[in-house]
Amino acid sequence: MATHLKNLSDFSETEVPSAAPYKFGIVVAEWNAGITNALYQGAYESLLEHGAAEQNIVTHQVPGSFELTSGADFLLKTGKFDAIICLGCVIQGETRHFDFICNAVANGLTNVALKYSKPVIFGVLTTDTQQQAVDRAGGKHGNKGIEGAVTAIKMAYLAETLKS
Ligand SMILES: Nc1c(NC[C@H](O)[C@H](O)[C@H](O)CO)[nH]c(=O)[nH]c1=O
């Protein structure tokens, strides 16, 4: 369903497991910081609301969305995390740079997730305009940071149930 037809933050609370057992890494891109900070607040607060302990949420910033892949890899290499949430905002400019970043990040995060067999959540807005990003970072279409946190919890729970 297209985002404009669905609030990103709509989900059934009864279907979200407790986040209490898990340790989360959050990697946040500094580019478009007004947007990414709003995504981060949504993700952080949602993890706490679902039972995560503050000491089990570790946050690091990277310069841009392209570096989210390296940030996720650095955190997972420690072996200390059950899921990584990557937050960024890529807004179309005048050139094809947008396309290269978006494709690199999507493919890079997928590869890191498979490399470590750990959930790596793609919480990256890829928009044509600033307004579209605002609408998805706590605006009329919800907050993709909340979506990322809920996804991380669900995937950490799935991984745990399949491991045992
Ligand atoms: N234009 C945006 C960027 N560009 C920077 C890249 O992500 C990267 O940091 C640079 O190419 C050096 O490797 N990053 C965003 O997150 N959002 C943008 O709109």
Ligand SMILES: CC(=O)[C@@H](O)COP(=O)(O)O
């Ligand atoms: C997505 C980008 O890197 C972009 O904001 C850079 O702008 P431009 O394509 O005009 O150089």
